[in-house]
């Protein structure tokens with residue numbers, strides 16, 4: 001059984017979580033009218049081999065969304081952080097790039 005380190009609850013079994021999708025995908029700006037950008041965002045996903053950042057929801061625990069690093073080959077679990085903290089870090093790097 002995979003055990004996931006929740007930043008709030010500590011190490012918990014995977015069965016308490018639900019998978020929430022690829023955490024590397026960024027939604028286009030709402031003013032973006034390019035249909036291809038929205039097709040990419042909604043439908044197109046990679047099938048990564050190795051380490052990957054994913055959203056997981058701790059449904060049977062603190063109910064927080066977390067961003068988890070997971071190796072898709074070995075199912076090894078890496079760093080985990082609250083999704084809200086990851087979003088803040090993402091917005092800071094996006095602002096710095098502008």
Ligand SMILES: [Zn+2]
Pocket residue numbers: 006007008009010058061062063064
């Ligand atoms: Zn938790």
